[in-house]
Amino acid sequence: MLALDPAAPASPSPLTAAQDDALSLLTQVLDIYAPRDVLSVLQAAGGRDWSLPKLTRIRSGKSAAPALSAAEVNTLQTLLPSRPAHYAAPAFQFVDLFAGIGGIRRGFEQIGGQCVFTSEWNKEAVRTYKANHYCDPYQHQFNSDIRLVTQPAGLQDEQAIYQHIDRTLPDHQVLLAGFPCQPFSLAGVSKKNALGRAHGFECEAQGTLFFDVARILAAKKPPFFVLENVKNLKSHDKGRTFAVIMATLDELGYDVANAQDDGLPDAKVIDARHFLPQHRERIVLVGIRRDTGLSAGFSLRALPALYPAQVPALHLLLEPEPDAKYTLSPTLWHYLYQYAKKHKAKGNGFGFGLNDPRNLSCCVRTLSARYYKDGSEILIDRGWDYALGETDFRQPENMARRPRRLTPRECARLMGFEAPGEARFRIPVSDTQAYKQFGNSVVVPVFAAVARLLLPLIERYQQQNGQ
The missing domain is CATH 3.90.120.30 (DNA Methylase; Chain A, domain 2)
Incomplete structure (x- = not known):
């Protein structure tokens, strides 16, 4: 049986209150959970004689949902994330690209940010994401394939594409993207080589998706971004892949924290073992738009000050x-x-x-x-x-x-x-x-620490721009 959220509101949340019929509420839940799991929860609420075939028909659109009792409505609402309190007055807005199950998002919500756009193509990951992250249909957009935004059908002119991106994506101050790492990982490269397929930026299926991120940066010009990838991104194709990425970000007008090699261990490579008992190294690129004048002095070398006093056993x-x-x-x-x-x-x-x-x-x-x-x-x-x-x-x-x-x-x-x-x-x-x-996914406390390190600059930007 599904566990109910004890913190969920007894009255309708803004998400479900906006829906004017039972079908909308039940459909939201059935989009996330298997009918048998929803059945067990509804049966626990008492009253109606629910059945698995009936819920399956409702999920497929072959049958309409009946009127729900107050107990059933409240029970279904406990299966949906409640609205974060800080969304009433968020400190800033961000977009969550290649979101997976929302690991990077959680870190930036912890510092007061509001997610206004999510992109994730994997349907199973979307189920987990929606089960755990509030997605207001009026203040948040959910997208599947980001290329529907960055490579719109029928548009070839570069400026027309940028205008389309600007119209489609909400304004935001921080862009988050854990862009697909398979073409850059050791395992991914080995597999593609064995299959005689291209990898890196030559892999049309995934390798070029970084350039879709670059198009968004060019069109929306957010003051900050945080990109995540596997450590091997630096050495892929003898360093040429990483060089192209860094050159692209520089051309777009961004300073990347700790971009230069100073002879010390690379501060952009963060090991999760400082937060949890798992050796997991990932490269983290924090970008600050150069014309904001905020990049001077920012360094990921300050991150150890945010390590927990003790890693849980x-x-x-x-x-x-x-x-x-x-x-x-x-x-x-x-x-x-x-x-x-x-x-x-x-x-x-x-x-x-x-x-x-x-x-x-x-x-x-x-x-x-x-x-x-x-x-x-x-x-x-x-x-x-x-x-x-x-x-x-x-x-x-x-x-x-x-x-x-x-x-x-x-x-x-x-x-x-x-x-x-x-x-x-x-x-x-x-x-x-x-x-x-x-x-x-990513290790959440790592990105919560990165978010906390970046927060003072976000606050300064908001103050300078009267936001």
């Missing part, structure tokens, strides 16, 4: 009684063990990542989008007796103590979408989709 993120389905099967555990043993003998570093939650300094490997396949990069030790040794692998004691993968809820905590011990982040999708979404 891994065991604090774990559920006390995870379902047995997350324990590896004997067949999978045997395969992973033998695979790692074979590569260890060859001197390779391939193998599973076994983590002892009793180790207070444990830092897990990077959670990836492929985690759903076997969970091998982050396995939780369930008490294997190491004294038995490798030769006793097939002993019953070892098979009884097979490790387990993280649950989706634990992934949410490892990525910072909720605090240890909480269960407030809604996961309306399957485990497979959830693993993909968290593996493709």
